[in-house]
Amino acid sequence: MSAMEEAVIQTEQPSVKAPSPTATITVVNRTLSTMYVHKPLPTTYKEIFEAAGYHPTTVSLALSTSRDIGLTALAGRKGLYNFTQYGIDYCRNLTAKRVDECRSILKNLLLINPLWTDVIGFLKANERNPRDPTDLTIAIEKRLHKTWSSSMQKTVLDSLVSILEFADLVRLESGKIVSLVGPNEQTHPDDTNRHTPIQLPNSTISAALQSSTQSPRILMAVPANFFEFAEEGVYIKVRKDNRSISLAKDVLDLLSKTTSQWSQTTKEEEAPGKS
Numbered sequence: 028m029s030a031m032e033e034a035v036i037q038t039e040q041p042s043v044k045a046p047s048p049t050a051t052i053t054v055v056n057r058t059l060s061t062m063y064v065h066k067p068l069p070t071t072y073k074e075i076f077e078a079a080g081y082h083p084t085t086v087s088l089a090l091s092t093s094r095d096i097g098l099t100a101l102a103g104r105k106g107l108y109n110f111t112q113y114g115i116d117y118c119r120n121l122t123a124k125r126v127d128e129c130r131s132i133l134k135n136l137l138l139i140n141p142l143w144t145d146v147i148g149f150l151k152a153n154e155r156n157p158r159d160p161t162d163l164t165i166a167i168e169k170r171l172h173k174t175w176s177s178s179m180q181k182t183v184l185d186s187l188v189s190i191l192e193f194a195d196l197v198r199l200e201s202g203k204i205v206s207l208v209g210p211n212e213q214t215h216p217d218d219t220n221r222h223t224p225i226q227l228p229n230s231t232i233s234a235a236l237q238s239s240t241q242s243p244r245i246l247m248a249v250p251a252n253f254f255e256f257a258e259e260g261v262y263i264k265v266r267k268d269n270r271s272i273s274l275a276k277d278v279l280d281l282l283s284k285t286t287s288q289w290s291q292t293t294k295e296e297e298a299p300g301k302s
Contacts, residue, residue, distance in 0.1 A: 045170040046142050048096070048186035050089040052193040056121055056129075057096060058089035062108070066159065069109035089254035094185060096133070097140045133194040138212065145170055146187075149197060150206040157203040160188050164239035 050058075061079040062070060076086040090108050093099040098114035101107060110118065115135050120128040126292065137143045149163055164184045168175055188204060197204040247296040254265045254272075264276045 039062060040158070044142070045145050045167045046095040047167060047171065047183055048092040048190060049182050050085070050092040051094070051186050051189040053189065054085060054089045055093050055096070055098075055190075059093055059114065060121055062090075062099075063110075063115075071106050071108070088252045092190075095142060096105050097136050097142075130193060130195050134196060137190075137194055137196065138208075142172065146191075147196075147208060147212075150191075150208040151210050151212065153206045155205060155207075156159050156207050157200055159202075160184050160204045163187065163204070166212070171300050 038234055058075070058079050058081065061075050062068070065078065072083055072087040072090055076083040079086050079089075081089070087106075090099060093114070094101065094108070097111060098117055099108045100111050100148055102109040110213070112134060117129055117132045117136075119248075120132065138147060145166065146163065148164060159179070159185060164175075164180055164187065167183070167187075168180070187197070188197070192199060199205075215252050254263075254267060263275065265271050
């Protein structure tokens, strides 16, 4: 088995469990807008909190929340942030005041982000059914094996609801959330293909990619039942089962052999003396 194949198989069980956002989407948007115009990147909360007009702790929480969403990622060490490709697209539209486009990007991102799988599952199970948002935060607490204080629970609740509402995944009715996510909800193909997928934190993947002679843009395990790989001129999506992976390998081997034969035939036809 190659290092790349081994890396893919080991992503079956990502370490992420559930999001615990601690900043509302309004604070996140303002923080990211500031970060977007800040040079150079990557950056820390200490370098942008004054420009954002927030307390340093507020900006730190906003950056952490943006990472939970998938708009930013750590850049080599704790506290140092850079944008994902989703984040760049999001902020480009945000600064241009194209709010509807931002909502669409955020919605599609949350639907495929493995960290949000349980949240999306909760919404799918309660489509059009008003629920107390506390039910969702309690479910997250259990998933994370934590017991939050009442103030922390309210912070997470307010942040979570604001993010889901902005993404058009829920609407508020008399203090309750009504899910707008159907059981078969999926990202729109155009939206999925035009954005770079999220990179999952996995040291095995990093080692495999660093050993490559090229620099693949991404290797990930989302949506939950597929592996996905994207690089310039290459897009591969394989279902997570041994038969599909084996079939994909056979197809790539066949393409490689066909290309080699075509290349050899072309060389022979172009050789001197050939008419």
